[in-house]
Amino acid sequence: MAKRGSYAKGVAKREEILTRALEVVAEQGFRSASVREIADAVGLSQAGLLHYFGTKEQLFVEILRKRDEVDLVRFTHDPDSPAFIREDYAAVIEHNSEVPGLVELFSRMSVEAADPEHPAHDYFVARGEAVRTTFAEALRHRQEAGELTDAIDAETLARIFQAVSDGLQVQWLLDRDVDMPGAVGALFDALASPPPPRRP
Structure with missing residues (x-):
């Protein structure tokens, strides 16, 4: 029983660290958010902090994983809902402009x-596959409803949207005047199925 209670406390502390680390990175930026800064924010030594994660790199991987978890709850509708595609996607892009430190962390990592040997390799491969699978299914529904062009298959279209999202983040880090939600909206408009021809 004591071991189970100790394990539960460890899990709770780990979640506390990740929640606070999200705030620290978002507020102070990736470069400023050192292991020491995060450790100070949760009342631990650097060694005490890394006890929960092993290495600095693994800590940052788990911060990104926690970010995905929070964003999924905050921004995602039912995948069958039309809002899942345009509104949810745009909302995440808009939110990213408010947390530059997390965007920089994601882009750099x-x-x-x-590198297959990098601690974040498996995370990014699995995340990319999950994002594309979910997005492709939602895009397919919109195509079947006649709302999006079917000139491009849903799987390829999902990969294009992922590339646009990741690429826009890099452009935005270089130039904060880049309108990420506007660019995404323009892509959706370009891919919308044309209205049926008017009857004479």
């Missing part, structure tokens, strides 16, 4: 994770 996604590049580094191209």
Whole structure:
């Protein structure tokens, strides 16, 4: 029983750390949010903090995983709902502009994770597959409803949207005047099925 209680406390502390770390990275930026800053924010030493995660890199992977979890609850409608595609996608993009530190962390680690040996590699591969699968299914529904062009298959379209989202984040980090939600909206407009021809 004591072991189970200790385990539960450890899980709770880990969640507390990740929740606070999200705030620290979002507020202070990726470069400023050192292990020391995060440890101070949750009342731990650096060694005490890393006890829960192993390494600095794994800590940042778990921060990104926690971010996905929070965003999923906050922004996602039912995948069968028309709002799942345009409104939810735009809401996440808009939110990203409010948390530049998390955007920088995601963008930097996604590049580094191209190395199969990097601690974030499996996370980014699995995340990409999950995002594309869910998005492709929702896009397919919109195509079947005649709301989006079917000139591009849903799987390819999902990959394009993922590339647009990731690429826009990098552009925005370089130039904060980039209108990420506006660019996404323009893509949706371009892919909308044309209205039926008017009858004479």
